[in-house]
Every structure is written in C-alpha cells, then in structure tokens.
Amino acid sequence: MKSLVFTAIAGVLVLFFLLLPQPDATSQLKPVATAVSDATSNSFVLGPVKVFDGQQWRKERYVEVRDGRVQQLHPDKPDSTLPLIDGHNQWLMPGLIDAHVHAWGDALQQALNFGVTTALDMFGDQQFLVAQKAARAGTERTDQADMYGAGVLVTAPKGHGTQYGIEIPVIERPEQASDFVAARLAEGSDYIKIVYTSAKALRHFRPSIDLATLQAVIDAAKAQGLLAVVHIADLPSAEEAIAAGADGLVHSFFSEPVSDELLQLMASGQRFVIPTMTVMEGMLANQINEELLLQDPPALLTAAAISSLQQRFGNAQIPPERYQLLAGNTKKMAEAGILLLAGSDAPNPNTAHGVSLLVEMVLLQRAGVPNLQVLQSATSAPAKAFGLQEVGYLRPGYKADMLLLSQDPMAELTTLLTPAAIWKNGWLHQPELPAESTAVTAGLIADFNTGLTARSGGFAASSDSMMQGKSSAEIRVQQGALQVTGTTRPGFAYPWAGVAWQTADSMETGSNFSDISHIKFTIRGTPGQYRLDAFSAGSFMPVSHRFAVTADWQTIELPLSAFSGLNTEAVSMLLWNGPEGEFQFELDDIELR
Template sequence: MKKILLLLAAVVAVLAIVLNLPTPKTADVANDNSFVIGPVKIFDGEKWRAEKFVVVHEGWITELSMQRPDLDLPYRETQGQVLMPGLIDAHVHVWGDALKQSLNFGVTTVIDMFGDPSFLQQHKAARAETRQAKHADIFGAGYLVTAPNGHGTQYGIPVPTLSEPSAAPKAVAKRLDSGSDFIKIVYTHAGAAYQHAPSISYTELEATIKAAHQAQHLAVVHVADHASAMDAVKAGADGLVHGFFDRPANDELVQLMRSNGTFIIPTMALYEGMLRGELNETLLTAENLKLPASAQTSLNQSFGNTAFPAHFYENLLLTTERLYQAGVPILAGSDAPNPGTAHGWSLLAELEMLQRVGLPLESVMHAATAAPAKAFALPHQGRIAVGMKADLLLVDTSATTNLPALFHPLAIWKNGFAL
C-alpha cells in the first residue's frame, strides 16, 4: 500500500511539473507575428526575386535570404508556393465592416476616395502598428472637393463645397486638418455632352491642384469623359481616379499623361457592370466562390436600365491598353461598394479586366501592390522588402502564370498575424 501511495505521489509530482512548463513558442503559430517562411517564390510587388525565405519579426519584414536563416523563430514551412504582398484597392468608399470584408479577400490596404473624415481618423493610427487586426489599413481623401450640388453632395454627408478659386487654399487646408492623406477633386468639362451634376470650373480645378501641391500633397481627380480627363491632366493632376469610355484616349492625352507621370485608376470592373454586366456572373461561376450575403446583394444591384452604345465598352478597353503601352502607371481600384461591386471581390474582378486588356500577369499584380503604394507614397504597404509590414498572401504556384490563383489564397497575413 505504501509503495502505491509513493507511486501516486510521484505521478502527481511529474504531472505538476509538466502542467507548469511554459508553452513552446511554436505551439500557437496563428497568434505569433514573428516567424520565418519558406521556401517560397517571392513576388515583391514589382518583380520576382531570387530569395526563397522571408523573416518576419513582430509584424515587420526584417530579412530576405536564399537559405533558411538559423533563427529562434517559428518556421512556416511551405512547398515553393508564391508569396506576394497583400493587395491594395486603390479606389473604394468604406464604412461599417468594409475593411473587414476587404481583408477576407486578401486586400490588406484600401485607398478611400471619399468618406466621412471621422472614419479615416478612427483607423489612421493602425497603419503604423503591427498589432493583431481583422481589418485592412486605410488611407483616404476624407471630404472631396466639389461644387455646390455637385457630385458627392447627394449621399447625405455634409460636404463643404467650393464656389470660387480664391477659396481653394482654405478648402484644401480644412481637409488636411481633418486628416485627409490627399485631395480628391470632382470635375466635369464645361462642354460635356452628357447629363451631369454641377461642377467646379477649370480655374477652380487649377487652384485646388495648386493648393494641394503647395501643401505637399497629391491631387487626384474624378472624371468621367475624355475632355474632363484632358483638362485634369493639363491642370496638373497627379492621377485620374476613373477611366472613361465616351471615346478612346487620343495621342495627345496619352503622351501628356506619360510626360507628366499622371497615373490612372481605370475602374473597369465598375464600368463593365454598367456597359455589359457579364463579368461578375462569369467569374463567380468559373471560380466556384460563395460570397457573403451582403456582397452578393451589392453585386446584384445596378445603375438602372440605361442603354449604352456597344462601342463604349471597346473604348474603355482600348483606353487602358493605350495608356499601359505608353508607360502610364496603372493602378487597380474597384470603386466598391457602388452597384455591381463588393469590397474585396471587385478588386479581383478589376485584375481580371486588366488582364483582358493585355497587361501581363506581373503588371496586373504590380497594379494592386507596389504601384498604388508608390503612387500614394504608402510607407509600409504593398511590397515585400525589409522595413515593410508583413501584409502577405500565400498563393498557389500557378500564380506565376495564372491569375485565378489570387482568387483562392492559401493564407493571408495582416501585420504578420495569420487570418
């Protein structure tokens, strides 16, 4: 009996020691944003790299190497899949849970083109942090600059409007004081043939762009036709946040954009929904994806029954093709959640449209990673390099030649934490 009691006491003592041992560092990898991953094929946002291993420390990329580093960090062993930066949607409008929806599709950063400044202010601090997060980073314009009763005033947000050129510096200063990362302007050429909301004048456009530049900030312009695009570029816009389809871009506009370094966010998936309405159904069927009910509802909405000439769709494609071939920076943006679009999903649809106009796969991936990061001077997003945030996607090896691999990421990391 005494031997049995001694044996039981020994067992209890051993169990006590075991139960009090610290948990190994590698036991809960989902909650650890320091690790080594590899071997992988790295697309860094601009090009394919020779290195095969990436070191992440507390949510920051600290090393890229050919060989697995001998470090006391958890090891995420892969089989040569593609590691690339998290996607950037360069044209959205966010509120509610839009940042969470975006992240679920591998979109780790969004650029908001008009919204309540308080939402932007609420999320600004997270951009430089690497704590665990379930939402994308956001950079944004806050209030846009528009005319009284102009586009943007119809959504119930009390947008301050611009009525004279002399008021432009104050309008820009107020937006920057409220947290705007850049200035977005709505402009329509005075002779535009289609029905449109009131617009600021060309002189007011010039004055606003000048004021933004004097404050060391970008000025981007919402346009919807060729003449308005030409005016915006001549006035010094840094970027156009929409393409257009009333006519293909002519040589003068293409050359002016190239020489000025003006970028464009074509938002072709949005326009395809207006002009054709076939893309979403085709992709959803081909990719066998099930979307959240809210996303499906948004995709099922439309701009109405307006009929457009068939050649408008060809104009849209031709303009983007001409600009790309000329070396104009192309950024991928969805304009979600407008009718026929949904956060996250529609950026992938936009990438499909970019490929349809002839962009090689590397250029398509660049348009949703390093290109918008460079255009908007994002400090830590859109690239795999030392000093960047570990916002990462792991996708199938077919991503080297096959865009649909991006529709099915194998893993998503935000700030180094796996979703």
C-alpha cells in the first residue's frame, strides 16, 4: 500500500507520510451541543448512561470523572458535589483509536472532530512525533487527538518509503539491525514499523530487505522493548513476518485467500492485524464513501477532506472482485480469534482523518465481524495490542476520552457519525465548522502586464527539486508575458517543473470553480508535450491533462470536465509543467470561462 503520497503547493511540496443502510438526513453530522455539559470543567458525573467500557457492556450507569480521568463507575447516582450531566440513558463508549494513520498538519484536530481521540502513526516526521508525546502526557484541554508513532520506518535502499525525495535511513544487512532500532528509539519511536516483501511474492513493487534482515530487526526491537509491526501486501510476506516473530501486520491482503497456517500461527501467538479495508476498498470497489459520506457530506468535513475522500489510486488493472477476497480474509481472521484493529491509513486516497475510521468500522461489520468485536477494534483492541495504558477503556485511572451516542451502536453502527458529545481528557470538545471555499467567477486571472499580479492567489516557480528531485524551474515576467525556464529530469517518483498558480490564500479551502467550465490561456515554447495539473484542496496527487505546445503562440482552452476526479468546489492549484528535458515557455492571458 502506498503510505506516502504528495501534493505540490506553489513552490512547496507537502509530503504525505504515508450491512448498514444508506444514511438519511439524520446521519448529517452536527456540531456537538454545548447544553450536554459545562464546557469549563473536566470534573463531573455523567449519567444515567449505558456503558461500553471498551471490552464489554457494564451494569453501572454513572461515570465519575475527576481532573480528566475516570474516577469510578457507579451503579446509581453517587452522592457527589461534582456537576451532574444528564446522560438521558444514552450510550457511552471510549473515544476511538485509529490504529493506522499518517499525521501532520491539522490531522489530529480533524481526527478529534469525528470522535477519534487517539491515533497511531505508521510513518511520519520524528519531530512532530516528539511534540505529540509531550501533548499526550496530561489531561489539559486540547483540540486534537493523542498520537503514538513509529517515526521513520525500516526499509531497504530504494525500498518503499524512499521514493518521495526525502532522505531517510535505510538498512541493508542483518548486522545493522540493533543500531538501526536503537536510533529509532533515541528519536522517540514508540514502536518499529518494517516494510517487507517476501522473495516468494508474485509481485515486487520496490526493493525489500531480505528475510534474515527482517528477523534481525524484529529480534532487535524485542530486545530493546519495542513492538515490531510489519507492512505487507501478500500472503507469503505475511506468513514469513509472523513466523519471524512480528507482533502484528499493519495491512491485510487480497492477493489470495488467507492460509490455515497463518491463521493458526497468528491466533496461537496472539498477533494482531490492521486490515485497512477502507483504503483498499478505494482501490478495488470504490463505493463506500459515496454511500456513507459524499452524497450528503457531514458538516465537519473540510474541503480538503472531501477531496481526499474522492481521490483514487490508479489501480484499474486490479479486478474489483478482489475486495471480496479481502473481506473474506478479514472474516476468517475474526473467526480464528485474531485480534483485529481498526485503522484507516488516512490520508491516503479514499480516506480522510477521523471520519474514515468510522467507515473502516462499517466495512469490518459488513465483512462479517461481530458488532462487539467491531467496537473493540477501535477501543480496547489497539490499546491492548500496543500496550497503551491510559486510553481505549472506560475504567478507573484511564483518560476520560468518551463518546456519547444517541443510538445503540450494537444495533446502528452509523450512530458514530452523529455523536451527541465528544470528550477529550474530560473536556467537552466543541468543533468549529470548517471555512467554505471562495467562489471564483469567470474572467481574466492574469495578463502579466503588471508583473506577477493575479486576480486571486499567486504564481510561483515549482519543481521537484525541493524534494531532492533533479528538476528545476525559474520564472520571470518579460514583455508582458510569464517566462518559465527549466529542466524536467528523472530521479523523482513524479518529476515536475513549471509554474504554479495557487488559486486562493488558503490551500486547505481552495477556490470554488463550480461556475467555471473552461481554463483558457495562450502559450508558446519549446515544442513538446506539456501537462496541466489541477489540485483539489487536500488532494494527494493531481488530476492532469496533456496538451501540445509549439514555438508559435497558440490559445489553449481546456474543459474543466477533462480533469476527471477534480473537486471543482475546492480547487487549490493549477500547475503548468514543461516537457521532459530542458525547456522554455511563455504563458499569458490566463482566463476562466
């Protein structure tokens, strides 16, 4: 699975480390009602409620919270001076844990908006992880989920995780394992994630460490007190990883049916799996988001999140029926007693932080996983698997990370989309509705008669050089036209060089192009095939359209409909790319029609 995806931003590329009814109007996510609680304190008594403690349903009906932690569960209303919050006999459960994300920016805020109070990062920036470690230690008021992380993953030279231009340490031999793991531990990693493809696998997308190195890394992790989890994409790799002692698998697979040998080995060894069905459903079936989310998007979904949910992997060659194989494997694992953890793999294509964990739980249920186990998969199961001591349960001493639900989640799992209240560290979470994209009207965007001035946003040179690629680009205004000079060279996963127009001040909201049908411009330059990339706010990769350029001025008019998959309600950037090799082109009279 791709865990790294990217989007270019006006000269800066942001790296992305890597059987329910259709919802009706009542499924529209609403802001948390402030009347449910005094939002100024994280000490209170909540009840009466029906309590799911992360593992089982309890007989107690009142929850006492002091200083952001569960103090005690009571069968009856306790005699207490603490404020009493009426739970209206609704359903209470722990805050959700997303067991597979890649977090940066506002990811943890978006997660909390949808009831995800803890996230487990599976490859990300070490400095970001260290900052989150400090934030998760207490029960102060916060607007974001707690995070635990693997930091830098373990991979081979040119292996998965190295193809996006950011230098990361790699491992080549078993003898390097102990020092490699020690370095991750020193950087703050909470556990070790390893990328592995067996020599027996039918497909090898990128180089992989060998079996001996895999074994050495797992042994080194255990010797240094860390869990070792393995990224796999096929049965042979899964079998070898578990046989080598891996604590869990961070993906399942749809290459072939799961073997009895793997099921027995995982169950007997109490190993776990994070199936990440949502991201694979986007590769294969591509239906769930439209059904649950996109027909009537929850109010708290940002424009960037909607774009991300609409994004697709380019895997048309994979038969859609493979998804049923994935679902069947997931059901067999559940029936074998293997611990299942819900993980979204956000923000990869077809996912968004927070809301996609709820989709993941729906997919687990539809695969045949019992409802109780589905609830456990996003609460106690990840806490147990990763040794989290403060979250995942509603028990004395645990953080008061809680969801109040208006319907029984055992009967109607989609109630998770409309929580009556969310508490983080005992504080009532009150999310704000996201800003809307500014509508763009037809007309001239830039004629470059007065420099780089644009009607909105701005222009900048952009190339893969900032990602350690080998391409380059420079721009200047000359004689009333924008001149772009550069070179597009191989050496990066997605080579690009040219000029970018950021359509609005905010890349997170972009601009609303709903009233625009065409993009028009004049251009001349080095003859060849050029490419216009269009980015949706929050998209992982552009939607592109190619066109031919000659040495003579010509007018190009491209229909917006040619950019299939573009979220026209949130267009963040257009990027004109030159041809392969050295180039020079002039761009003028950019117009929206």
